[in-house]
Amino acid sequence: MISPAAADALETWLASQSALGGAAQNTLTAYHGDLTEFLSFMTLHKGESQGLGPLTRISVTDMRAWMAFTRGNGVGARSLARKLSAVKSFYRWLAERESFDPTAVLSTRAPKFQKKLPRPLDQDAARAVIDTVELQSETPWVGARDMAVVTLLYGCGLRISEALGLDGRDAPLPAVLRILGKGGKERVVPVLDAARDAVQVYLDLCPHPKEDDGPLFRGVRGGRLSPRIVSGVMEKTRMQLGLPSTATPHAMRHSFATHLLEAGGDLRAIQELLGHASLSTTQAYTAVDTARLMDVYNRTHPKA
Template sequence: MEDLPARFAEHLIRDRRRSIHTVRAYRATAQRLVDFLQDHLGMPVGRAELAGLTPADLRALLARRRGEGLSNASAARELSAARAFLEWGSGASGVPMLRGPRVRKGVPRAVAPHEAVALAEEVAEGAAEPWIGQRDWALLLLLYGAGLRIGEALGLTGAVLPLGETIRVTGKRDRQRIVPLIPPVRSALDAYLAAVPWPIDRESPLFRGQRGGPLSAGVVRAKVRAARGALGLPHRTTPHALRHSFATHLLGRGADLRALQELLGHASLSSTQIYTAVDAAHLLDVYRHAHPRG
């Protein structure tokens, strides 16, 4: 019997160019669906069985997953991954029509500019070695000053050197975009590059770990978590929140939505439009705190 989840993962990597995290999550969903159907049907599951899947079967899988504590948002993602697997395995006509759970769309909360700088300073000052402090300072300023995802920043290599007024960033699904480097970010990067104790060639990661290997996103998140605790900042203050702040503050200063879409690397304008809600939420906060009848 064909290993459908493994073949599906290969398809996602080769044909869809999905990230390793997406592939891992989608493959796990595909494996859960196959295991569930084998138990449910009492027989091995191939493409024919996938094509015969009914809405009731898919609903039964989601019910089991919800019983394991899955939230609405996670259940919606599970359903989306299952549909992608079924569409690949049995064709579009074999995907049962099933409405997913209703998910309330959250509005990203921005970090104030002084909080972003204080966070970067706290992380840098807590570093074990001076060059590591310069690395952390440069990295967090890059997230806030250029709107990069943490994975995009850590994926930069020496190919971006020598630094100019812009850098080329590779985002989701290998989409590339040009991002401006404002002077404070470029200065921080220059200081880090002058201090890092390892040579950086075109293939080497730009941001190095303590022993010279690639810097881990988990290390960065742990440092930010400790710093926000020391500063009394809310739990929403994460490396990704710095990207939200970049977008929110640009929009608040009058940036064009299309230009912001390009800077963030969003494939769809609808992904960028959420920041109009962020700006409206900020205005409401100001109103409620300032208006005597608020």
């Protein structure tokens, strides 16, 4: 049971993350769940309601107990690191507001884990996916819809949430799209003719009327298309083509970045297209070997 004071502090912090930090709703939901679990554990661990006073006196031992408990419930190192990051963010804010030393929390080290590098498809496989995905449905408009979505992921480097977040007012697709990505960061993405045409074919076949305030991509009942549906279609497609389980909707975005770099694209420009805050994140998105990266670097940044 979380004390009213702790619950109020949590809600106030979440509101500040939304208003000042521009955190997306999915991020806020994850924060709320992570902090609720943490505060609930501390209440049980301490045997008393954790008001603001007790929360300011959490020790290193308490933090270790929480981490051990969380790992014992089957939470992996990567997920625990994410939860710890949320707790630290909350405590930085709380310490400033309540004027206490948060060192015990902020000094807690995240568990080590090996980052999994993305696995993009090669160009032939990416084209095969686009050509095959519409065949997974016997309903023509549904097949055209799925092809349009996957074409946007690969042709524009969109996240699945960004593609499915498009509304009717966004069509017909313009030459460039303004995409609101993670953290409320806006970026401009060029739209290929193939993507624009694929979306138009879908719209011409779709039985649901296009509404400016309604979703561009609809499920069979007319609501906004679910990412799970796209993942299921991709699963059928990769099985038909004999592709590995890493051939997911997100892999099409990885492939977009990799193929641009292979074609000589500038890494910094690709970073902007993907909406990455860090260039190192963009590098991780590309499956180009070091020699290839150095070749691109030397051609785009020649030494004097």
